[in-house]
Amino acid sequence: MTLHSVIVVALLLQGTTALCSSLPRCASSCGEIEIPFPFGVGAGCHLPGFSVVCDRSYRPPKLFLGDGTVEVLEISLTNSTAVINSAAVRYDPATGDGAWGRGLGGADGPYYLAERRNRLVVVGCDQQVVLQDGRNGSHDVVAACTTVCAPSDDRLYKASDEECVGVGCCESAIYAGLASYHIRVSSFGSTSPAPSSSVNRSALVFIADNVWFDGNASKLLGTWQSGDGARGKPVVPAVLDWVISTSRCPAHGSGDTACRSSSSFCRSSTSASHGGYSCQCQDGYQGNPYVDDGCQDIDECALPEEYPCYGECTNRPGTFSCLCPGGTQGDARTKGSCEPTGLLLAIGDGCGLAVPSLFVFILTMAYILKVRKSKKLKALFFRQNRGLLLQQLVDRVIAERMTFSLAVLEKATNHFDETRKLGSGGHGTVYRGILSNGRAVAIKRSKATIQKEIDDFINEVVILSQINHRNVVRLYGCCLETRVPMLVYEFISNGTLCDHLHVQDPRSLSWVERLRIALEAASALAYLHSSASVSIVHRDVKSANILLDDRLTAKVSDFGASRGIPIDQEGIATAIQGTFGYLDPEYYQTGRLSDKSDVYSFGVVLVEMLTRQKPTVFSSSDNVSLIALFNLLMLQDKLCEILDPQVISEGMEEAKEFAELASTCLSLKGEQRPTMRQVETRLERLLRYNRENEHGGSVELYCTPSQVSNGNTSRQYSVEQEFLLSASLSR
Numbered sequence: 001m002t003l004h005s006v007i008v009v010a011l012l013l014q015g016t017t018a019l020c021s022s023l024p025r026c027a028s029s030c031g032e033i034e035i036p037f038p039f040g041v042g043a044g045c046h047l048p049g050f051s052v053v054c055d056r057s058y059r060p061p062k063l064f065l066g067d068g069t070v071e072v073l074e075i076s077l078t079n080s081t082a083v084i085n086s087a088a089v090r091y092d093p094a095t096g097d098g099a100w101g102r103g104l105g106g107a108d109g110p111y112y113l114a115e116r117r118n119r120l121v122v123v124g125c126d127q128q129v130v131l132q133d134g135r136n137g138s139h140d141v142v143a144a145c146t147t148v149c150a151p152s153d154d155r156l157y158k159a160s161d162e163e164c165v166g167v168g169c170c171e172s173a174i175y176a177g178l179a180s181y182h183i184r185v186s187s188f189g190s191t192s193p194a195p196s197s198s199v200n201r202s203a204l205v206f207i208a209d210n211v212w213f214d215g216n217a218s219k220l221l222g223t224w225q226s227g228d229g230a231r232g233k234p235v236v237p238a239v240l241d242w243v244i245s246t247s248r249c250p251a252h253g254s255g256d257t258a259c260r261s262s263s264s265f266c267r268s269s270t271s272a273s274h275g276g277y278s279c280q281c282q283d284g285y286q287g288n289p290y291v292d293d294g295c296q297d298i299d300e301c302a303l304p305e306e307y308p309c310y311g312e313c314t315n316r317p318g319t320f321s322c323l324c325p326g327g328t329q330g331d332a333r334t335k336g337s338c339e340p341t342g343l344l345l346a347i348g349d350g351c352g353l354a355v356p357s358l359f360v361f362i363l364t365m366a367y368i369l370k371v372r373k374s375k376k377l378k379a380l381f382f383r384q385n386r387g388l389l390l391q392q393l394v395d396r397v398i399a400e401r402m403t404f405s406l407a408v409l410e411k412a413t414n415h416f417d418e419t420r421k422l423g424s425g426g427h428g429t430v431y432r433g434i435l436s437n438g439r440a441v442a443i444k445r446s447k448a449t450i451q452k453e454i455d456d457f458i459n460e461v462v463i464l465s466q467i468n469h470r471n472v473v474r475l476y477g478c479c480l481e482t483r484v485p486m487l488v489y490e491f492i493s494n495g496t497l498c499d500h501l502h503v504q505d506p507r508s509l510s511w512v513e514r515l516r517i518a519l520e521a522a523s524a525l526a527y528l529h530s531s532a533s534v535s536i537v538h539r540d541v542k543s544a545n546i547l548l549d550d551r552l553t554a555k556v557s558d559f560g561a562s563r564g565i566p567i568d569q570e571g572i573a574t575a576i577q578g579t580f581g582y583l584d585p586e587y588y589q590t591g592r593l594s595d596k597s598d599v600y601s602f603g604v605v606l607v608e609m610l611t612r613q614k615p616t617v618f619s620s621s622d623n624v625s626l627i628a629l630f631n632l633l634m635l636q637d638k639l640c641e642i643l644d645p646q647v648i649s650e651g652m653e654e655a656k657e658f659a660e661l662a663s664t665c666l667s668l669k670g671e672q673r674p675t676m677r678q679v680e681t682r683l684e685r686l687l688r689y690n691r692e693n694e695h696g697g698s699v700e701l702y703c704t705p706s707q708v709s710n711g712n713t714s715r716q717y718s719v720e721q722e723f724l725l726s727a728s729l730s731r
Contacts, residue, residue: 124203603665
């Protein structure tokens with residue numbers, strides 16, 4: 001089965017398990033966002049005030065509130081909230097003080113800025129911004145803040161990466177739930193800077209979610225794009241409350257309520273600023289309370305970690321019972337609380353000879369019950385972790401050989417002892433284990449059990465089961481018997497390329513080792529792109545995902561984000577995923593993934609190998625990204641200013657062609673980049689040339705001492721620089 005079929009089948013199976021939350025014949029989603037009733041697209045699919053628009057001109061499609069101006073990022077029936085993309089507004093002092101308003105569904109709702117969940121955030125210089133209540137002509141001040149900048153600043157604002165405390169960036173809490181609001185911007189202090197000053201007194205104004213913003217001004221850097229750049233603006237989330245009606249909860253049994261499910265109830269708003277009500281499923285139920293039979297019973301017995309039961313569990317409508325096994329009594333919801341009943345003890349006192357037999361009988365029954373429960377849990381987790389889907393997607397014999405039991409992995413890791421931990425990341429923890437045959441393995445244990453993580457897990461298993469390449473990390477198998485699925489890889493003993501490049505010592509990997517590692521990683525990616533019926537795009541190529549064994553042989557790893565593209569297609573539309581600093585700007589702007597996205601990310605890795613600078617944290621004296629600075633120095637023929645001195649001394653002649661190859665990989669348009677097979681060929685030629693020549697040429701022939709020492713000096717902007725910097729990704 002092809003990888004494209006794998007993804008289609010996975011999505012179909014996932015869709016059948018979800019509760020239907022939209023009306024029949026109405027769109028249930030837009031892109032990756034679900035549209036539950038009372039929201040809906042088109043007439044007859046929504047309640048008054050809850051119309052939404054799905055704009056399919058975007059890739060993937062985007063969802064907007066009824067007027068088509070406010071993008072929706074998430075809708076929650078449980079919390080009665082909607083997360084929107086709060087658009088940035090730029091204030092231009094040349095047109096005078098600014099004022100504008102925003103309505104959120106009319107003065108009477110149904111949308112309101114969530115109380116205490118949002119903040120007014122202003123980025124700019126010498127501006128005073130006031131947020132006012134816009135309902136019924138009221139202009140009461142709800143929040144306000146003022147920004148200041150020093151007259152000598154030559155940037156739009158001067159905010160640190162971690163703080164928003166008034167210098168170039170200010171913030172203020174919004175405590176009122178507003179259905180509409182006005183924002184007024186006025187200059188603070190002098191509006192005419194001295195002739196010698198180049199201060200730009202413009203301002204950006206945001207309504208931002210407290211949790212997302214968290215006082216971190218760096219999230220707002222570079223959020224404005226001039227001209228028609230609306231589609232490229234980063235997401236700035238804000239949280240809206242909504243009510244199904246502005247009236248109080250109807251009298252019980254009146255029938256005049258939007259709560260349609262028989263297992264739902266009406267909940268009055270607790271807001272101090274507005275009334276109204278929403279609907280909720282009763283305890284023990286989940287789903288959509290706004291549609292008939294939308295709230296479905298939760299099977300608590302199938303979720304033992306959330307609803308523990310150490311006895312006999314029986315699911316009931318809205319609840320469950322948990323009783324001690326026959327012959328015992330106590331609280332079966334507490335481990336070890338079920339004890340023999342008094343009757344059995346009395347019988348034991350009267351029948352002294354029978355006590356040992358009875359004791360053995362009880363222990364035997366307890367053991368049988370424990371084994372039975374363990375088997376049920378393993379079967380449940382096997383289904384939850386898509387084990388049946390895996391058996392369908394991979395040859396059954398191979399699937400059985402790749403499946404490890406929990407007992408085997410616990411023995412291999414000494415029950416996941418902390419001393420066996422190799423490291424932790426955003427998706428999980430990796431342990432070192434020794435199997436019974438003496439083979440060393442790396443066991444990846446995911447942190448979360450959300451559906452996306454399980455889908456990524458199955459995706460990685462299916463992809464790696466089809467790959468056989470010496471420079472791709474080998475997958476031995478997986479374990480599906482636990483709530484959190486696990487992967488078992490070959491153990492790579494020598495860390496990552498990132499670990500070896502970014503050491504404190506002035507010398508790192510030799511130039512010839514870097515050439516060889518680059519060639520091996522390119523060979524693996526070229527194989528993924530062109531040696532299978534489906535082109536596999538890695539989607540997260542970076543130095544941290546290139547492992548090195550004890551011989552420094554490269555092994556490309558971490559295929560959880562990978563996608564398959566049929567060979568007759570040039571790309572597919574998908575959600576943005578990857579690591580900023582390495583992410584393809586064309587993919588980021590359009591949402592269209594192709595194998596050229598991996599080529600761009602690999603180009604960033606090549607620059608990282610040339611410079612020994614981290615793309616994710618690098619910032620020059622002009623506060624520009626590593627790739628923007630590299631492109632600029634290539635254009636000015638000043639490559640020596642950014643190269644690692646070790647590269648200059650060991651392989652300068654090959655490094656120039658190596659840098660030219662990286663530059664072509666970093667072309668803004670994917671069609672102008674080479675294929676990974678072409679990159680592999682050029683690197684192979686460079687490595688062969690290096691081995692045929694003892695050194696790469698005299699250092700003085702290419703780089704003067706002043707060029708090498710000038711790598712961190714400040715440079716003035718030019719027209720060429722502005723063009724290159726505008727093409728770089730914001731970090």
